[in-house]
Amino acid sequence: MKHTIGVAGLAVMGENLVLNMASKGFSVAVYNRTYEKTERFLSGRAEGKEITGFQEIKDFVQSLESPRKILMMLKAGNPVDQFIEQLLPHLEKGDIVIDGGNSNYHDTIRRQNYLEEKGLRFIGTGVSGGEEGALKGPSIMPGGSLEAWPFIEPVFTAAAAKVEDGSSCCAWMGPGGAGHFVKMVHNGIEYGDMQLICEAYHFMKVILQMSPDEIHSVFVRWNEGELSSYLIEITADITAYLDTDGNPLVDKILDAAGQKGTGKWTVNAALDFGVPLSLISESVFGRCLSSFKDLRVAASEQIQGKVSAFEGNKEEILKDLGSALYGAKIISYTQGFGLLQAASEELGWDLNYADIARIWRGGCIIRSVFLDRIADAYTKDMKLANMLLDPYFNTTVTGAQASLRRVIVAAVMAGVPMPCHSAGINYLDGLRTAYLPANLLQAQRDYFGAHMYERIDKARGEWFHTNWTGTGGDTTSTAYSK
Ligand code: NBP
Numbered sequence: 152m153k154h155t156i157g158v159a160g161l162a163v164m165g166e167n168l169v170l171n172m173a174s175k176g177f178s179v180a181v182y183n184r185t186y187e188k189t190e191r192f193l194s195g196r197a198e199g200k201e202i203t204g205f206q207e208i209k210d211f212v213q214s215l216e217s218p219r220k221i222l223m224m225l226k227a228g229n230p231v232d233q234f235i236e237q238l239l240p241h242l243e244k245g246d247i248v249i250d251g252g253n254s255n256y257h258d259t260i261r262r263q264n265y266l267e268e269k270g271l272r273f274i275g276t277g278v279s280g281g282e283e284g285a286l287k288g289p290s291i292m293p294g295g296s297l298e299a300w301p302f303i304e305p306v307f308t309a310a311a312a313k314v315e316d317g318s319s320c321c322a323w324m325g326p327g328g329a330g331h332f333v334k335m336v337h338n339g340i341e342y343g344d345m346q347l348i349c350e351a352y353h354f355m356k357v358i359l360q361m362s363p364d365e366i367h368s369v370f371v372r373w374n375e376g377e378l379s380s381y382l383i384e385i386t387a388d389i390t391a392y393l394d395t396d397g398n399p400l401v402d403k404i405l406d407a408a409g410q411k412g413t414g415k416w417t418v419n420a421a422l423d424f425g426v427p428l429s430l431i432s433e434s435v436f437g438r439c440l441s442s443f444k445d446l447r448v449a450a451s452e453q454i455q456g457k458v459s460a461f462e463g464n465k466e467e468i469l470k471d472l473g474s475a476l477y478g479a480k481i482i483s484y485t486q487g488f489g490l491l492q493a494a495s496e497e498l499g500w501d502l503n504y505a506d507i508a509r510i511w512r513g514g515c516i517i518r519s520v521f522l523d524r525i526a527d528a529y530t531k532d533m534k535l536a537n538m539l540l541d542p543y544f545n546t547t548v549t550g551a552q553a554s555l556r557r558v559i560v561a562a563v564m565a566g567v568p569m570p571c572h573s574a575g576i577n578y579l580d581g582l583r584t585a586y587l588p589a590n591l592l593q594a595q596r597d598y599f600g601a602h603m604y605e606r607i608d609k610a611r612g613e614w615f616h617t618n619w620t621g622t623g624g625d626t627t628s629t630a631y632s633k
């Protein structure tokens with residue numbers, strides 16, 4: 152009997168996805184570069200299940216039903232290219248190679264073209280949910296060769312998380328790198344959500360000087376309302392977790408954040424597509440700044456600044472903090488979906504934003520009740536120019552504005568950084584401002600570089616140059632709008 156699907160790469164994600172697919176009734180062939188890991192898996196967690204291991208790539212490939220479906224769960228980057236080369240001699244036309252790792256979408260576009268030239272089909276898919284998601288049901292975001300999708304769909308939709316209405320957290324994203332791009336933006340949004348939560352925690356701990364128990368209770372309460380989400384839930388758990396000496400473990404963890412790169416890619420993409428992604432960018436830079444621990448310790452001793460406790464009404468500012476967090480979260484998702492929109496339009500992906508919000512409701516790290524609101528907004532208006540123009544988000548952000556301002560003012564006065572909340576209000580104020588001082592900026596550009604400007608009393612697209620000093624010539628530069 153041939154196997155339905157083959158999985159290459161038996162680290163934490165691969166192993167758990169294999170067990171997940173086997174539990175849904177699919178027979179799975181497995182391969183890992185280091186064979187001892189395959190043996191350990193077969194005699195351990197895979198024992199007694201419809202899972203067969205292979206030491207040779209050739210045997211692994213030949214054990215699969217046609218067209219062959221091979222899911223790579225490998226370290227992103229060169230290992231994926233190397234493994235594709237090792238697979239190629241054993242594949243036949245029509246076979247389907249799937250990359251389920253966190254690959255860069257540019258690599259995915261390149262790999263799809265490369266494999267399609269050889270008559271093969273390629274899918275680049277985002278898989279989110281970490282170890283537990285992979286085992287119990289992740290959110291799956293496939294894209295690439297559309298003709299391959301019907302062969303993969305039954306396995307992926309069965310393995311993906313299911314939400315309350317029974318729908319699967321897996322949907323076809325689009326051609327080329329669409330799946331990995333959506334996963335990348337998911338991770339960027341995750342960075343933003345995490346930093347926003349950390350800023351709220353910092354505010355409670357340092358400005359309001361709340362005890363670990365009090366902070367824990369706030370996260371528990373937040374998880375029962377509109378902020379309810381996996382990340383708030385785990386934060387509640389983390390803040391209650393005690394070390395062996397009975398003190399909160401979180402207080403003993405070094406404040407230097409790590410990162411694997413998908414946040415940085417998201418920010419790079421925002422720059423490439425020319426869309427503001429300031430909140431998520433601040434979350435990436437926040438991790439960078441945190442990692443300069445020694446420098447910060449030295450600077451904390453050398454640069455004087457105010458860090459003081461809050462003197463106003465604690466109950467009220469705590470209520471503001473919850474509203475501010477929700478408002479800033481809405482702004483972060485607005486920017487994230489703005490990036491998806493820009494990429495989709497420029498690369499012709501035709502992304503379905505409502506589907507994206509729906510498949511993020513379960514399985515993945517950013518899962519939350521709030522995503523239903525985004526799905527509703529884009530279902531009502533697929534061409535929504537900006538999420539904040541949707542009536543629900545408009546009303547909610549307008550309602551949260553005052554809280555967001557009060558919280559940021561309190562943080563600035565206390566000398567405690569809230570870069571993501573601040574980026575949020577600045578974006579909002581920029582967006583809802585019909586006039587920005589770019590008139591002066593255009594004048595400066597024209598002054599030193601003859602870059603020309605448009606005038607408010609003339610039609611758009613008509614360009615003017617002024618000889619500001621009287622000594623310049625008439626030659627102008629090209630007008631750039633991005
Ligand atoms: P890792 O990212 O740690 O990758 C380890 C796997 O890659 C092992 O099976 C290893 O084989 C294999 N590998 C390497 Br390294 N170089 C190879 C090569 N040249 N040829 C063949 N195989 C090679 O595993 P992971 O944490 O399970 O993640 C898998 C993918 O899923 C990654 O792209 C990751 O970014 C993504 N992802 C991870 C998570 C998570 O929470 N961990 C969540 C979502 C997505 P070996 O055993 O022989 O060394």
